[in-house]
Amino acid sequence: MTSPIDHVERRGPQRLWPRLPPRQREEGARAALIAAASTVVVIGLILWWVLSSDTWPAVQRQFFSGFHFRESFPQVLDGFWLDVRMFLVAEVLILAIALVVAMIRALRGPAFLPLRAIAVVYIDLIRGIPILLLILLLGFGVPALQLRGVPNSPLFWGITALVISYAAYTAEVYRAGIESVHESQRMSARSIGLTQGQSLRYVIVPQAVRNVIPALLNGFVSLQKDVALVFVLGIREGLREAQIYNASTFNYTSYVAAAVLFLLVSVPVARFTDWYTERDRRRKQAMSS
């Protein structure tokens, strides 16, 4: 019998992975077997414990009803599409605004004191306010003012509240990145005649962003679900649609449907973040050795 490895090796000198010595191959196979067996046992026990409990039929009816899932899903999916679009628009704005705020905070010299102070006050204030409060304040408050020339849509102000809040956190992420770039890089940049702004733009920030990509991706995951908070403004996004369905049927499966949709987006991003962080760590190790 030929294993896939043998097959690959016979094709030529280029191997997909190095051939392990027989002993190591045997150990690898045994480890995989143990992992698989223990996973099956643990998952099986948990399932058996849950499914055999007295309350399971009631839980299944309320949360995992196939009928209600099918009934509510199109409506929830429709709303969820709005969540995705809100996320995309907000994320782009957040990344851009936060970078500007972080760069302002990184400027040195007495002339920039007022700008720096504004950046610090903004970050401190916003980080200290619950995001839901901000959404209610802007989403209901500003349209109530009936200002001329200012959008009155709760959707606009809901997204604005998300952007204002997340940009403050993200600015701090960028700042950590900027501070992680060694002072000697800034000195080198200044010594060849670059201005502060040019040094930041061409030398410091590109390195800083690379250093904080995992943290930024974590922010993506977090925002991806926090966009649902604008449901308090009555915006018919995924969570709101689930709530509407629940209100007329008293069945909670629509919430589960919404949860599944959010998970479908956030889990891959979380996995990607881990993968990227690990790759980055290995690359740095290889570089320093």
Add this chain to the structure above:
Amino acid sequence: MTDKLRIEDVDKAFDGKVVLREIDLAVGEHEVVCLIGSSGSGKSTLLKVVNLLVPVDKGSIHLDGVEITGPDANPNIVRQKMGIVFQSFNLFPHMSVLANITLGPRKVHGLSADEADERASALLERFGLLDKIDEYPDRLSGGQQQRVAVIRALASQPELMLFDEITSALDPELVAEVLDVIRGLKEEGMTMLIATHEMGFARDVADRVCFLDDGLILEHGPPAEIFSSPSQPRTRQFLQRIVDAGRL
């Protein structure tokens, strides 16, 4: 000989710790001055002060007879006239060799990409590094990185070069290739202020040697004089330790 650089009565302290005291030093056009002295004697700080990377507490610095430490002086303009190379290479790790060298000429001196590339290629060719033009710094040896750092400083066509112990972080077998670059610059008449621990090199290349001790220029003079008959006991002590270590 006119003075390219004149440092007058400069003091500098960091958090109350005095690093430079009453420094008076003039560097003439085409002159090469080496700063020697133990670590922490103030050599690096003196170079950073000249490059305006660190402000002076007292005193003044003049470049071509114009004060550069005054409130009206623009550090960005001043730095265009001088290049500095540090002990720890400090190349920009996210940029290729070419991008490292052309950043200053393009963004500060307003050269077009083509002109800057041409200038960079010519310099790389001259220093035997043309084949590394597209490499990234982490793929180069320490000696190569430091030579690229020198080229990056030269690409802005400075009139004065400052070197801050540029061979101290190198493996011994890589020191020579970097020092040769400086020897080449001397032949071209570059004005240089060099902080170094390489005494043999200082004796070779310097027109004048300054011995710094605890932030003070204890003595200065032609290398022959400083190295063979120093007048100060501290200088003798310092040189004796170097000799004992087999470094001179």
